[in-house]
Amino acid sequence: MSRALALREHDDTPNTDHIVNFHNVTWEDYERMLEMRGDKSVPRFHYLEGELEIMSPSIDHEQITTLIGRLLEAWCTDRGIKLMALRSWTLKESKEERGAEADECYVFGKERRARPHLAIEVEWTRGILDKLDIYKKLGVEEVWIWRKGVIQVHVFAGGKFVRAQRSRLLPDLDLVLLASMLDRDTINEAVDDFRKALAGEQ
Amino acid sequence: MYDNIVNFHDVSWEDYEHVCDMRGDGSVPRIHYLEGELEAMTPCREHHRLGSGIGRLVEAWCFDRDIDFSAFRSWTLKDERVMTGAEADECYIFGTDTRRDRPHLAIEVEWTEGVIDRPQIYKRLGVDELWIWRKGIIDVYPFSGNRIFPDLDLTLLASMLDRNTTSQAIRDFRKALAER
DSSP states (O other), X not given: OOHHHHHHHSOSSXXXXXXXXXXXXXXXXXXXXXXXXXXXXXXXXXXXXXXXXXXXXXXXXHHHHHHHHHHHHHHHHHTTOOEEEOTTOEEEEGGGTEEEEOSEEEEESSOOOSSOSEEEEEOSSOOSSOHHHHHTTTTOSEEEEEETTEEEEEEEETTEEEEESSOSSSTTOOHHHHHTTTTOSSHHHXXXXXXHHHHHHO | OOOEEEEEOSOOHHHHHHHHHXXXXXXXXXXXXXXXXXXXXXXXXXXXXXXXXXXXHHHHHHHHTTOOEEEOTTOEEEEGGGTEEEEOSEEEEESSOOOOSSOSEEEEEOSSOOSSOHHHHHHHHTOSEEEEEETTEEEEEETTSSOSOXXXXXXXXXXXXXXXXXXXXXXXXXXXXXXX
């Protein structure tokens, strides 16, 4: 394509996340921005020692998030594992200058906690902040990061997150199989296919 | 390549000013505000290239005609009475009297579609004329009725933006104008 043509026909409504950063942001500024955003779930904020990253997710990003959540919930429901989804619950710790809003958060069991056991981040478009560096001081036990079709598991151990093959919270869950269901067009199809595949494995 | 744009809704004037302060003297993200809607944008490389390319071509055209101009880049224009604020890609004042508090001309590149109505913003701010580059075409909004430079062929100018360098665009623009 010639450059002139590219200028005329380029995609001006791209299906990507939009990420805007502010630098040298004080904790007070970060909190004021959160208030300004209000109760809405977008844009989502991550904060790490003065760096503020604000993200509006694309449709693909939201779809992947929803499917991972529904599949995880179906898997737990079938096994009688109690859980509660807390969406993009704002987790912040002023002393540590860290704050995060994951794509999904989960607490397992019936106990009410100040922090979720699990945070799920979908990295459809790469930002500049190191998410694991943020979560390591927020009291989350496990972080799953979806990136290019793969769900990476990071478990908290010895003050930092370590990459693991399987989830420590749900060791029997096959996350490779789960991730392979994310190309389905609907939630129903993804959940049905996941259940069928799991039944076939046994 | 695309611009990154995030929007906030129901934002007060005080919060808008706070976001501008928080951004500080840096030129990004650029902030636009219209009656509670706030848009923060970090332009991509192509957006920058087009914005300064259009600016340099106008400047070359003015030089050749002895028209005085002053460039103000993304000067922050705000007016609380009309709840409006903007930071264009380029702003210009023409003539030797530069003491105005509004530019004559603002140039916006819409590389990635936003939700805020740009013409509405600049009209409210009292800018005389707005140019918006969109998909290879420059649209002119002469708010005061008459175009500032009726002789300037913006179709020709816009067609120079596919050149490999800004200097080549200026050379070709001058050549095309001379051949007329």
